[in-house]
Amino acid sequence: MSIDYEMLGDRIRLVRTNRSLSQEELAEAVNLTRESINRIEKGTFKPKLETVTQIAGILNIPVDYLISNDSTGGEMDPGSEMLQLLLDCNRLEKKILVETMRSLKQILYGAGV
Numbered sequence: 001m002s003i004d005y006e007m008l009g010d011r012i013r014l015v016r017t018n019r020s021l022s023q024e025e026l027a028e029a030v031n032l033t034r035e036s037i038n039r040i041e042k043g044t045f046k047p048k049l050e051t052v053t054q055i056a057g058i059l060n061i062p063v064d065y066l067i068s069n070d071s072t073g074g075e076m077d078p079g080s081e082m083l084q085l086l087l088d089c090n091r092l093e094k095k096i097l098v099e100t101m102r103s104l105k106q107i108l109y110g111a112g113v
Contacts, residue, residue, distance in 0.1 A: 004069045006043030008052070011066050013041040015059045018087055029058045061087075 016026055023037040030037070030051060039045035040055075047055075056063045065083065082101075086094055 002069070003046075003067050004043075005040075005046055007069065008066050009041040009043040012037075012055060012059070015061055015087055016041075018089075019059060021059075026055070026058065030054045 012026075016023070023034045023041070027034045027037045032051070036045060036047075040047050040051075052066055053063055056066055061083070086097065089097060
């Protein structure tokens with residue numbers, strides 16, 4: 001499997017900005033320069049797998065979300081789709097969606113599903 005480094009960079013930027021982290025903050029956490037993070041996000045620098053793993057850990061996301069070449073960022077399952085949806089939300093939207101999912105889960109459990 002080859003890695004689409006532009007897609008990897010786009011995903012890192014999406015999650016980083018959703019987590020309200022600056023490039024500088026992420027760079028410091030991974031022990032890189034801001035310029036290196038910038039180049040990774042642009043897809044012009046190919047980071048080592050160790051670096052991608054560190055970034056995924058700091059951003060609290062699965063590595064396969066970053067390196068998968070499909071548009072969902074991982075396996076085609078509801079969990080991946082929910083992750084995509086949550087990553088694209090602000091804090092209030094996330095809170096509303098999580099509470100809605102909890103309520104739906106209780107309804108499904110009550111219905112024996």
